[in-house]
Amino acid sequence: MPIEPSFRTDPKDYTEEEKAKLKVKDLKEDSIGIYTSLHDLSHDDLEKEVSLIAKSFGIYLEFNRDKMKLSNVKEWIYMIRVPIPGGGPIRPDQWKILDDISNKYTISDAYTGYPLPSLKLTTRQAVQFHHVKKKDLVNVIREIAQSGFLTINGCGDNVRSTIACPLSKYYIFDSNMLSIKIARYFRLPPELFIQVFEIPVIENRPSEESFEYPDNLLPRKFKIGIAGVIRTADGKYVIDNCVEVRANDIGIVPIIEEDKVIGYQIYVGGSMGENNSYPTFSAFGLPLGTVNNDDELIKILDAIVRIQQEWGDRKNRHWARFKYLVYKMGLNWLREKVKEYSGFSLGKVREIDLGYRDLHLGWTELxxxxxxxxxxxxxxxxxxxxxxxxxxxxxxxxxxxxxxxxxxxxxxxxxxxxxxxxxxxxxxxxxxxxxxxxxxxxxxxLRVNSIACVGFPTCKMSFTDSERFLPKLIDELERRGWSDVPISLGISGCVAQCSRPATHPISWIGSGYELYMLKLGGGKDSLGEPLIDWEENAIYLYQVPANRLVDTTEALFELYEKNKHLGRSAEEVFKKLGNKKIIEWLKNNEKTKDLMKPHRFDKKIDGYREYHELLRNRLKEVTEYR
Structure with missing residues (x-):
């Protein structure tokens, strides 16, 4: 079945149930009711309507899934997210407040599988507090506000905190300051937040000009990332894609000429998330066009978000992300809409190398x-x-x-x-x-270059372990002699893929409890995809047991070592080999041959088949606009 998002559905066509679903996301709900619910300690969870509004305040209702397996009782706990645009700067006095909060409120629990208290740093440059109890919820939010940071826009159907290269500001392009400017522009109205948590003073209030959210916010979350510029050892300025800019709904890449940034190229339609039960897909953003300066950029961003607000699918959340609008309606359509909404015509698309990606570890001279x-x-x-x-x-x-x-x-x-x-x-x-x-x-x-999201036991979207599993997997791969293999691993507990695993050559995506699906071939030019035999219409290695991941990963390492002459990176090697040869190798490998049973998972295959068809058309539009 092809993807058929109901773009810009007329509100009068909504059923009463659909209207009710939209209404619960209204941030203009009565603050007294939300305040009462958050302070009601007669039960440890939140009413559904309140929990949805709480998401925009950076509050996730969760439960300890390890304990539930043993007792079949949900122990309700909370994760609180502090979005920090561009990842900082965080002053020492601010860090001490956040650290004190973690020591006071992130409860030590034998069922977590890692030592507590802890601070969780995220791929969107936020700080997360896990295992917070409801009785402490309001106090935690207030104490976070004392640091000067807020939890608003931490989750929910709004523009999330803008991410940016943290070192770029020390060279010729301050992506950090630009990320803060964009985040302030798209911050939700803070009045309800202030009332509910009784916060007397808020630093960095939104500027007078800010995005006007509708009562029911956006169709889904919306993410913006900004690539940076750093100087290499030979003195050359290069784009640093540490943010993996094409994985965002909007990616912003500086244009460098004669060691100066003269404008930006905008990419649209990136997103990792998908759903196995619907013909959905992960996608990289595509170049839409160029702008000349910050003021023009903000107006273009405003236009793009308003287009998604008005045209994004509000009937089906599985197809509500911006990428489906981009890939279905096309880049030419979007360019015309941007001109209509903003008054600006986008400049021509440029060739930009996004292959440099620095983790910014160890010493850097500034x-x-x-x-x-x-x-x-x-x-x-x-x-x-x-x-x-x-x-x-x-x-x-x-x-x-x-x-x-x-x-x-x-x-x-x-x-x-x-x-x-x-x-x-x-x-x-x-x-x-x-x-x-x-x-x-x-x-x-291998350890330094690999990454995992939270996964079990707290993330309620996760099918299985991620953060707790990857270190043990790498321990065993190191024991087998693979410490310095030039391949990174990405692991996610579910198909939301918060750790951006598919940007790595080998990634494992949770597909059931202690089961993982392989995605292969991710890197700077493409996202990793399931191991699909298109002629056979089947997926291989869709549900690999956790205790077999080390064997399967090692078999893939061996395949790379045998064929590394084919390319400069593992991404290139796996792409050149192609799925047919990789499947054949794994079928004949003693470590994996018993796992090589085909899964005819039609909806996932349909989603990726349509993605490739749409991508061909979109790439033609990119070429025509150069």
Whole structure:
């Protein structure tokens, strides 16, 4: 079945049930009712309507799924997300407030599978607090506000916090400041938030000009990312795609000429999320056109979001993301709509290399100062096997008032503005807190380059483990001798794929409890896709048991090593081999041949088949607009 989103459905055609669903997302609901529900401790959960509104306040209602397996009783807990545009800057005094909150409210629990308390850093450069109890919910939000950060726009059907390269600001393009400017423009009206949580003062209020959200917000969440510019060792300025800009609904890439940024290229239609029960797909954003300056950029962004607001599918959330509008209606249609809504015509599409992607780990010289990127495995800032990293960052915040912290788009933490005379002191602190070692061995290349989302036991969308599983998988692959293989792994507990796993050459996506689907071939030019035999109309390795992932991953590593002469990257090697040869290899490999049973999963195959058909048409439109 082809995808048939009901774009711009006339509201009079909605059923009463559909109208009711739209109404519960209305942020103009009575604040007294929300306030009462959040303070009602007679039950630990929230009413459905309130939980939907709470999402826009950065509050997720969750439950401990490990405990539920044992007792069949939901223990309601909350995750609170603090969106930080561009990942910072976070002053030491602000970090200390966030760290104190984690120590006070992220409850220690044997069922989590990792040490608590913790701070979770995300791929959207946010801070998350897990395992918060309802009785502490309001206090946590108020204490976060004392740091100057807010949880508004942390979730829900609005424009989420804008992500950006955290180091670019130290060169010729301040993507961090631009991300803050965009995030402020698209911030939700704060009045209800202030009333509900009784917050007396809010820093960084929205500017006088801001996006006008309708009562029922956007059809779905909307994400914006900004690539950066950094200088390589030979003194050349290059685009740094650490944000994986094409994975966003809108991607913004600076245009460099003669070591100056002269404008931006806009990409549209990226998104990782899909659904196995509907013919949906993951997609990379495509170049729409160029703009000349920041003011023009904001007007174009406003127009694009309003187009999605008015034309996005509001009847079916599975087809409500912006990518379906882009891929179905086309780039030429969207360009005309942008001109109609903004008054600006987009400039021609340019050829831009997005192949450079820096994780910003280790030491980076910033003129007369330094930055140090701290590896935080899967973004979980704890005292654990990888060293006492949580305590180390707190110690640095307590003793170095001049530094600034940034969360990277790959869930790590960057310490910047380190004075030359402080560099030795920081190096000594890293050693004292056992940073850089796991079980007394240096972090491997495979571990540093791989990534996972939260997954079990807290994320209620997740089918299985992710964050808790990947370190153990890498432990075993390291034991088998694969520490320095030039391949990264991405793991997600579900098809939402918050960790952007499909941008890695090998990714594993949760498809059931302790079951994972393979996606292969992700990288700078394309997203990884399921292992589909198009002639056979079948998916292979759709539900691989967790205890067989190490064998299957090793078989793929072996295939790469055997054929690495075919390309400069694992992405290129797997693409050149093609699914037929990869399937044949796995069918004949002793480690995997018993797993190679075809799954005729028609809806997922239909979604990807249509994606490729639509992509061919969209790429023609890109070529015609160069």
């Amino acid at each position: 003129g007369n100062k330094w930055a140090y990127g701290v590896f935080v495995e899967n973004g979980r800032l704890i005292n654990g096997k990888n060293g006492k990293i949580k305590s180390m960052i707190r110690y640095i915040a307590d003793n170095f008032n001049n530094v600034r912290l940034y969360i990277t788009p790959n869930q790590h933490l960057l310490i910047t503005d380190i004075e030359v005379e402080q560099k030795y002191k920081i190096e000594k602190i890293l050693s004292e807190f056992n940073y850089g070692l796991r079980d007394d061995r240096p972090y491997s290349k």
